[in-house]
Amino acid sequence: MRNDLTSISVFSMAISFVAAIVVCMQVGQAEALPGWKMPEAILWSLEVAIFGVAVLAWQPQVSLVGWVIGIGALSVLRSAVGLAAAVTLVAVQDAGPLFPAIDQMSQLAPRLCAALFALMVFYPLRVLLPVKPLERSTDRKRFATGAAATAGEPGSEENGSGLMIMAASGAAKASSAEAAPWAEAEGQYLPSASVKGTIEVPLSVLLAELPQELVTDRAAEHDESELVSIPMNVVVRQLREAQIVVTLDDCYDWLPSGVMGSPGEFAVSDEGAASVILPLELVVPQLPPEVFELPPPSPPAWAQAEVDESVVFATTQESGG
């Protein structure tokens, strides 16, 4: 479930805000509640205390920054309600100049009223307050072994009913607060470009990929099965793109002399023609396994959650999976 604001919550916030204005206006005017003067410092302290307790009650995991933001936002909201009530009072009931109306709304009763409504208005926004990061689970074994799990391993089928069951136990330990480090880490899985050595690609493959204007007659003198060496670092740094692109200048350097015309003399009309794509299926199998070694798993926070109850689907017996 997401914490995003829904249209319903935005609507309820708007309704609460309008109600706050109306009620504060009435309370501020009520003769039964005369403007009982209290020192401003006490009013503010009371207000901050109410807001502080409310934020902590809503979100016990709130960080210090989140707590301060919450109190600040609620104070601003309370002031906005008071100001809006004052403006409305002046506009609707012709209550004279604005400043006395604002002062009227700053007294204890309307102010407490505005504070309570500010809490109501702010309630749907509480989920946006920053929370403290939880401790990361040290048990990552499941995901180390889970990588590239073969089909059929995680599930089992009961004989009679054909129910497929995923078994797991434990409590959820995920934390969305840990999402950012994972997202940043994703970019770190780039291979080292300092890999040494070469791979071999058949000459015929490269010639087929080159613009035919650049292939000279001397190419026919070479055996098609002849191999061309390509530095491995050129290939490895592009592996995650799943496309190995080399420039015509590079091809000129790697190919046997005279087979290819100088790329400088070739007028490039199409941008794609200025480069050559090497077939992955020829390149990847030649690379040493260590090139594909990944660092220890660093799954996102949600992936560290332990599923604490089975998810069962009623399947027919020949479900295959």
Place this chain on the structure above:
Amino acid sequence: MASINYALKEISCKIVYYGPGMCGKTTNLQHIHEHTVAGKRGNMVSLATPGERTLFFDFLPLEAAQVHGFRTKFQLYTVPGQVMYNSTRKLVLRGVDGVIFVCDSQWEKMRENVASFRNLQENLAAYSYSLATTPYVVQYNKRDLPNIAPVQYMQYAINPVQVPSFEAIAIRGEGVFDALSTICGLVLAQIEHKQRQEAGVT
């Protein structure tokens, strides 16, 4: 966005099958539809071209057994894989709770797999979602074909963070329910975690 109806004791979640064109997303859904007990699933809605390409999306409502006493319903969607239907893909991702990223294991589809995965990240970002907060699993489909890339390379290119992944032959149903059960479990765990967090239970 998962919805929890406490009155009916019902949880409803949205799972999206994402991946490049012709990778087997609809095949996954068809297998699930054909091999689930009729009373526990709804009709599969599919809008496809005569060439069996998904035009808009496929939809299959599915019910699992009770979890914590709640009926759990999953709405399974696929997206159209073709590049030109990006606005539809984005639309289908709205309110997603979990993603099964289906890869085509053939060498010539590697680039499309990577491009589709990035497209998924971009489209999630349009809703301020991300793969760091949205559960997903990776399914390496079509493992029965001759011209396929090794899983080690596919992990390296598509799944370097090593979320749960599965080899699959969707047309035979192999790996289909494994991926589905795993993502459903992760989605429910995520919901439970958020509920606990909102309730202030550590």
